[in-house]
Amino acid sequence: MPEIVYDHNQIELKWHERWNRAELYRADPNAAAPKYYVVEMLPYPSGRLHMGHVRNYSIGDALARYMWMRGYNVQHPMGWDAFGLPAENAAIQRNRHPREWTLTNIEEMKRQMNRMGFAYDWSLEVTTCEPEYYRWNQWFFLKMMERGLAYRKQALLNWCPECATVLANEQVVDGCCWRHESTPVEQRAMEQWFWKITAYVEELLRDIDEKLEGKWPERVLSMQRNWIGRSEGAEVDFKLEGSGEPIRVFTTRIDTIFGATVVIAAPEHPVAQKLLDDEGRARAKQMVDARAKKGPGDIGKEGFFTGAYAVNPFSGARMPVWIGNFVLMDYGTGAIMAVPAHDERDFEFCTTYKLPIVPVIRPVDGSLEVTPKTAFTDDGVLENSGEYSGLPSAEARRVMGDRAKREGFGEPKVTYRLKDWGISRQRYWGTPIPVIHCPKCGLVPVPEKNLPVILPIDVKITGKGRSPLEDVPSFVNVRCPKCGGDARRETDTMDTFVDSSWYFYRYCDAHNSSQPFDPRAADKWFPMDQYIGGVTHAILHLLYSRFFTKFMRDIGLVTHDEPAKNLFTQGMVLGADGSAMSKSRGNTVDPEEMIAKYGADTCRLFVLFAAPPEKDMPWNEASVAGQRRFLERVWKFVTRNIDRASMTPDAAADRRALRKLHQTIRKVTEDFSNRWHFNTSIAALMELLNTLSDEEAALSREAIGQILPNLVLLLGPFAPYIAEELWEQLGRTGPVFREAWPVFDEEFAKEDAAEVVLQINGRVRGRIFVPFGTPQAELEKLALADTKLQPFIAGKQVVKVIVVPEKLVNIVVR
RNA sequence: GCCCGGGUGGCGAAAUCGGCAGACGCAAAGGACUUAAAAUCCUUUUUCCGGCAACGGGAGUGCGGGUUCAAGUCCCGCCCCGGGCACCA
Numbered sequence: 001m002p003e004i005v006y007d008h009n010q011i012e013l014k015w016h017e018r019w020n021r022a023e024l025y026r027a028d029p030n031a032a033a034p035k036y037y038v039v040e041m042l043p044y045p046s047g048r049l050h051m052g053h054v055r056n057y058s059i060g061d062a063l064a065r066y067m068w069m070r071g072y073n074v075q076h077p078m079g080w081d082a083f084g085l086p087a088e089n090a091a092i093q094r095n096r097h098p099r100e101w102t103l104t105n106i107e108e109m110k111r112q113m114n115r116m117g118f119a120y121d122w123s124l125e126v127t128t129c130e131p132e133y134y135r136w137n138q139w140f141f142l143k144m145m146e147r148g149l150a151y152r153k154q155a156l157l158n159w160c161p162e163c164a165t166v167l168a169n170e171q172v173v174d175g176c177c178w179r180h181e182s183t184p185v186e187q188r189a190m191e192q193w194f195w196k197i198t199a200y201v202e203e204l205l206r207d208i209d210e211k212l213e214g215k216w217p218e219r220v221l222s223m224q225r226n227w228i229g230r231s232e233g234a235e236v237d238f239k240l241e242g243s244g245e246p247i248r249v250f251t252t253r254i255d256t257i258f259g260a261t262v263v264i265a266a267p268e269h270p271v272a273q274k275l276l277d278d279e280g281r282a283r284a285k286q287m288v289d290a291r292a293k294k295g296p297g298d299i300g301k302e303g304f305f306t307g308a309y310a311v312n313p314f315s316g317a318r319m320p321v322w323i324g325n326f327v328l329m330d331y332g333t334g335a336i337m338a339v340p341a342h343d344e345r346d347f348e349f350c351t352t353y354k355l356p357i358v359p360v361i362r363p364v365d366g367s368l369e370v371t372p373k374t375a376f377t378d379d380g381v382l383e384n385s386g387e388y389s390g391l392p393s394a395e396a397r398r399v400m401g402d403r404a405k406r407e408g409f410g411e412p413k414v415t416y417r418l419k420d421w422g423i424s425r426q427r428y429w430g431t432p433i434p435v436i437h438c439p440k441c442g443l444v445p446v447p448e449k450n451l452p453v454i455l456p457i458d459v460k461i462t463g464k465g466r467s468p469l470e471d472v473p474s475f476v477n478v479r480c481p482k483c484g485g486d487a488r489r490e491t492d493t494m495d496t497f498v499d500s501s502w503y504f505y506r507y508c509d510a511h512n513s514s515q516p517f518d519p520r521a522a523d524k525w526f527p528m529d530q531y532i533g534g535v536t537h538a539i540l541h542l543l544y545s546r547f548f549t550k551f552m553r554d555i556g557l558v559t560h561d562e563p564a565k566n567l568f569t570q571g572m573v574l575g576a577d578g579s580a581m582s583k584s585r586g587n588t589v590d591p592e593e594m595i596a597k598y599g600a601d602t603c604r605l606f607v608l609f610a611a612p613p614e615k616d617m618p619w620n621e622a623s624v625a626g627q628r629r630f631l632e633r634v635w636k637f638v639t640r641n642i643d644r645a646s647m648t649p650d651a652a653a654d655r656r657a658l659r660k661l662h663q664t665i666r667k668v669t670e671d672f673s674n675r676w677h678f679n680t681s682i683a684a685l686m687e688l689l690n691t692l693s694d695e696e697a698a699l700s701r702e703a704i705g706q707i708l709p710n711l712v713l714l715l716g717p718f719a720p721y722i723a724e725e726l727w728e729q730l731g732r733t734g735p736v737f738r739e740a741w742p743v744f745d746e747e748f749a750k751e752d753a754a755e756v757v758l759q760i761n762g763r764v765r766g767r768i769f770v771p772f773g774t775p776q777a778e779l780e781k782l783a784l785a786d787t788k789l790q791p792f793i794a795g796k797q798v799v800k801v802i803v804v805p806e807k808l809v810n811i812v813v814r
Numbered sequence: 815g816c817c818c819g820g821g822u823g824g825c826g827a828a829a830u831c832g833g834c835a836g837a838c839g840c841a842a843a844g845g846a847c848u849u850a851a852a853a854u855c856c857u858u859u860u861u862c863c864g865g866c867a868a869c870g871g872g873a874g875u876g877c878g879g880g881u882u883c884a885a886g887u888c889c890c891g892c893c894c895c896g897g898g899c900a901c902c903a
């Protein structure tokens with residue numbers, strides 16, 4: 001029998017061609033089959049994939065193929081974020097229109113991904129640089145404006161010098177731009193557009209517990225909770241002596257207010273500013289500047305006395321008003337009451353400036369008091385607190401908050417760390433913000449019928465920190481839609497996270513020209529059952545898109561509250577140096593090279609086999625050769641057995657091989673349905689092949705006839721090219737993943753006898769094989785009589801015998 | 815400091831509900847085939863002790879306790895690694 005030499009290059013090229021005309025792979029959203037929707041994020045439209053991407057796609061792709069075989073409709077689009085032109089390519093690309101380079105990149109991506117065997121439905125592709133897509137981003141912007149959720153304000157913003165644009169808070173990582181990890185962001189005062197994500201803050205938080213808990217990874221939920229940073233407390237007015245003007249403070253510990261010895265305001269606080277003379281104002285400005293330059297964590301605590309005093313509304317005490325550089329203007333009210341005895345930071349400040357320290361909380365057991373060295377920050381029992389003395393902290397907080405409200409000098413209050421989403425960018429690419437600045441009418445939204453506002457093509461990218469659109473008179477100079485007078489077009493473009501917040505909804509109705517998508521289509525597909533993405537988006541995309549879904553619900557586009565029922569965050573592929581693979585670090589591994597070396601199926605199999613998908617995986621290709629060997633063994637086993645003449649069939653061998661086959665089907669099916677640990681699925685396939693090889697010589701034609709197609713079907717989700725080719729070798733016609741998923745037969749999968757482990761005091765001393773269903777009493781008898789156990793039982797007293805049917809007998813002796 | 819993960823052989827890992835720790839693969843060593851090498855196939859491979867051997871015995875899942883007939887898995891207290899938040903009042 002001539003051996004067929006398997007040449008992976010030949011096979012892949014052949015299948016590459018077939019892939020491109022694979023019309024019938026498209027999912028049909030109108031079909032009646034159950035829905036199952038998978039979205040994956042593509043992190044970077046650079047037109048170049050690395051092995052990190054291959055792993056991410058392999059996970060979703062294997063699942064999608066399995067779901068197809070189970071008869072589900074799967075939408076498996078490539079998520080196109082279009083975060084923008086990679087800065088490092090800017091020089092090359094700057095003369096080209098974003099639409100042009102995006103399409104070029106898409107072609108390149110398609111080529112690469114086809115080569116890797118990913119079955120994407122390109123017909124549903126949406127790109128954020130398409131004018132149609134601008135239209136709906138802008139449409140959403142107008143809806144936000146109508147509802148008062150879009151507004152413009154002057155604020156201190158994060159500025160990335162490298163990108164030459166502002167960034168949202170979520171896009172600042174360790175004080176640096178999320179795309180330029182060694183470039184510290186600066187603070188710049190600019191007028192910007194914001195979207196009021198804070199209007200949904202309570203719901204965003206509540207639904208974490210009510211809708212996502214247990215279905216999204218705890219890590220992501222915890223990050224979102226942290227980021228939202230809810231904190232319950234109270235606001236209290238301290239009236240200034242003389243003017244009677246109040247300085248409002250926020251505190252989570254109103255129960256400690258009798259211990260407040262000083263009011264400290266942020267240097268930019270407006271009321272405090274009024275108290276200062278020119279010299280004071282200069283000092284305050286210095287503080288603000290210092291903080292803008294360094295990170296807030298890197299400056300020592302400094303402050304100075306304003307000369308003014310305020311009155312504690314509870315105790316009536318006269319308290320000096322200070323300016324403190326550590327008090328943040330944009331959290332709480334911009335002023336605090338310092339309670340040095342019960343707050344570490346206040347303690348430090350008051351010790352430095354020799355301000356009085358008054359303990360007012362005693363631990364519940366009465367054991368210790370505040371020492372001169374440290375603050376006592378836990379809850380306890382109030383003392384030296386007038387009528388409130390003796391109350392536990394928690395109760396005091398409630399009572400005192402209520403009184404502040406009743407008497408009008410404060411109220412219980414919840415504050416959040418989360419701020420509104422700054423969506424303005426001074427980039428060229430991105431959706432133009434559809435607003436016109438009219439000297440007479442103010443901010444005028446572009447009428448809906450005039451959408452989309454599209455980007456001009458002749459633009460010079462300046463990198464100067466203003467939108468390059470400002471230099472395009474044909475774009476900027478417009479007539480006011482209201483009064484018809486001369487006006488200027490807004491030149492900021494939208495954060496591309498706007499696009500990624502809803503693009504996946506567009507997939508279910510990609511060609512709608514009257515609205516972003518038909519609500520009925522969204523109802524059919526959403527909320528998506530399963531979302532697969534990277535953890536890097538925990539507080540970026542995954543928070544924004546939750547907000548967007550709630551907003552779309554409120555304007556009647558969808559009827560659900562959360563975009564994704566289940567979230568799965570796959571682990572990152574780390575570079576050999578242990579840090580995340582990224583182009584800027586230069587530690588990426590090129591899939592093209594890997595494929596040239598080992599073949600696409602081998603590469604996919606390798607990344608799936610190396611670790612369970614949720615785990616991070618340092619790149620180490622030492623074991624790739626093993627996956628290649630496995631595929632070649634499968635190839636050889638199948639091809640040499642297709643027309644094999646009957647040898648010496650042995651019913652026992654058939655039985656063993658078929659049993660293993662059905663056990664493997666069961667195992668792989670369970671892995672797919674429960675946990676997607678494809679590494680164990682592939683291990684099971686390897687075990688199957690090992691068993692088949694052992695039994696090969698004695699298998700009957702009938703057994704072979706059952707084994708070969710099932711083996712190929714099981715391989716399909718992990719190694720699509722070879723599975724397709726083998727399917728054809730078997731005389732079938734493809735595509736293999738449109739075949740039904742194999743079904744296992746419990747009878748076949750069952751072992752002949754149950755192996756029961758015999759233990760003495762929990763240590764294994766022997767094992768017996770018994771028929772399934774052997775009664776417990778019988779098992780106990782067999783165990784006690786077992787010769788191997790005798791030495792351990794002899795001369796001792798049997799205290800207890802534990803029997804786990806079909807598994808184990810444990811004899812406790814003394 | 816607070817909040818999430820995680821820690822198992824030389825390496826990647828498995829053990830899914832408290833029931834045989836190390837499946838599957840890599841690497842390594844030895845052997846077969848070969849003039850030779852590659853490829854392929856076979857054997858060994860957590861560790862210590864005893865044995866020519868089949869085998870037998872002990873230890874072992876970051877550390878220390880506990881619960882249980884039985885713990886990688888559950889509980890308590892630590893250590894280390896990764897991630898998030900943090901002068902957030």
